[in-house]
Amino acid sequence: MVPLVAVVSAPRAQLFACLLRLGTQQAGPLQLHTGANHAARNHYEVLVLGGGSGGITMAARMKRKVGAENVAVVEPSERHFYQPIWTLVGAGAKQLSSSGRPMASVIPSGVEWIKARVIELNPDKNCIHTDNDEQISYRYLIIALGIQLHYEKIKGLPEGFAHPKIGSNYSVKTVEKTWKALQDFKEGNAIFTFPNTPVKCAGAPQKIMYLSEAYFRKTGKRSKANIIFNTSLGAIFGVKKYADALQEIIRERNLTVNYKQNLIEVRADKQEAVFENLDKPGETQVISYEMLHVTPPMGPPDVLKTSPVADAAGWVDVDKETLQHKRYPNVFGIGDCTNLPTSKTAAAVAAQSGILDRTISLIMKNQTPTKKYDGYTSCPLVTGYNRVILAEFDYKAEPLETFPFDQSKERLSMYVMKADLMPFLYWNMMLRGYWGGPAILRKLFHLGMS
Numbered sequence: 001m002v003p004l005v006a007v008v009s010a011p012r013a014q015l016f017a018c019l020l021r022l023g024t025q026q027a028g029p030l031q032l033h034t035g036a037n038h039a040a041r042n043h044y045e046v047l048v049l050g051g052g053s054g055g056i057t058m059a060a061r062m063k064r065k066v067g068a069e070n071v072a073v074v075e076p077s078e079r080h081f082y083q084p085i086w087t088l089v090g091a092g093a094k095q096l097s098s099s100g101r102p103m104a105s106v107i108p109s110g111v112e113w114i115k116a117r118v119i120e121l122n123p124d125k126n127c128i129h130t131d132n133d134e135q136i137s138y139r140y141l142i143i144a145l146g147i148q149l150h151y152e153k154i155k156g157l158p159e160g161f162a163h164p165k166i167g168s169n170y171s172v173k174t175v176e177k178t179w180k181a182l183q184d185f186k187e188g189n190a191i192f193t194f195p196n197t198p199v200k201c202a203g204a205p206q207k208i209m210y211l212s213e214a215y216f217r218k219t220g221k222r223s224k225a226n227i228i229f230n231t232s233l234g235a236i237f238g239v240k241k242y243a244d245a246l247q248e249i250i251r252e253r254n255l256t257v258n259y260k261q262n263l264i265e266v267r268a269d270k271q272e273a274v275f276e277n278l279d280k281p282g283e284t285q286v287i288s289y290e291m292l293h294v295t296p297p298m299g300p301p302d303v304l305k306t307s308p309v310a311d312a313a314g315w316v317d318v319d320k321e322t323l324q325h326k327r328y329p330n331v332f333g334i335g336d337c338t339n340l341p342t343s344k345t346a347a348a349v350a351a352q353s354g355i356l357d358r359t360i361s362l363i364m365k366n367q368t369p370t371k372k373y374d375g376y377t378s379c380p381l382v383t384g385y386n387r388v389i390l391a392e393f394d395y396k397a398e399p400l401e402t403f404p405f406d407q408s409k410e411r412l413s414m415y416v417m418k419a420d421l422m423p424f425l426y427w428n429m430m431l432r433g434y435w436g437g438p439a440i441l442r443k444l445f446h447l448g449m450s
Helices: 010-027 053-066 083-090 175-184 204-218 240-252 346-364 412-428 439-449
Strands: 043-049 071-074 079-081 100-102 112-114 118-122 127-130 135-143 188-194 225-231 256-258 261-267 272-277 284-288 291-293 331-333 377-384 387-393
Touching: 043 053, 053 071, 053 135, 053 346, 083 175, 083 204, 083 377, 083 412, 135 346, 175 204, 175 291, 188 204, 188 284, 204 225, 204 291, 204 377, 225 261, 240 377, 240 387, 331 346, 346 377, 377 412, 387 412
Parallel strands: 043 071, 043 135, 071 112, 135 331, 188 225, 188 291, 225 256
Antiparallel strands: 079 100, 118 127, 127 135, 261 272, 272 284, 377 387
């Protein structure tokens, strides 16, 4: 691994490293949570729904605010995954084992882990119900339930994953199948898809395309590969600065991009994918594949769709600046399950966590929230095994960049950050409630340039 200090300018790298050291010293050693087997109480000051990135981060922050014994996390899963690294797992650059840890090890020490699934929210009575027949009440509720994958909305899936030549970086069950399909590729079409729904990490469907192209070149198979990106969208990326850079890469590497094409069926036994033309509903095209990477349709968790906290589309209905619910002032949302009009990424969750922390602090004091979320999100667009375009932007789809250089350029330094630094930050700082995104770094870097 190339050290970060070797690939960015020395003074700023030293500042970055210093900040990381301070953060980890403040965070202290990782403590194994041991409360999972204790009987859950029926009331908590702060109840967190979901043990993903948003839920664990906010549980850590709320522990410092009201005390561990007054916070509980409702989460049925036994393992917690750092999903952004799955792009590299699917390309053989990282091991799947590096992406997961026991849930008990990431829930903040002393915080109650209610190992159950939420089946009903009743915000009018300040309580929720779980699948083990428990009713739990709260004073403040943080909803961090993530996004739900819907492979079943594509005819032939998920059962089609039992066949070779097909994978998906969006599930722990199928990400290694992507790497297997990439290794087994001989000759023909390598197809990558983007569904006609909101998705988490909207750059990931094309990241694996660039990595696959690089792998084919590395293994002498590029001349035998016809690489196709079929997307339901009308553009390669939503921010013009980065879209222009990606279009240049697409042209240089002879990649085929077809817009408004939605995967509706996989015939895995025949190695065929069926796409509908969204501009001409009902018009379909069947394409044979030697490799297929599927990005599944996604949507809000089922429990939210009919809940009073949801908007008409099923997402948690929050104020886009404060993350406070629009109708229930003691209810808050964070991350993929919300209707925040920004890209659903772990970087967005980090930025949102700092804003939500401040919002809840003021609400607890009967004060009006003042700190406003600007929609900051980030997508490290992996364009090869050692290059990344670091896209950072806001609600207006305008670049909101951290570093004092052109981030639309492919850089080794940004790859090192994606592959090695960000996982470190995630496990050691963000999940412990000490990382609220790069806003402070942005200020420091740009102050240094003034």
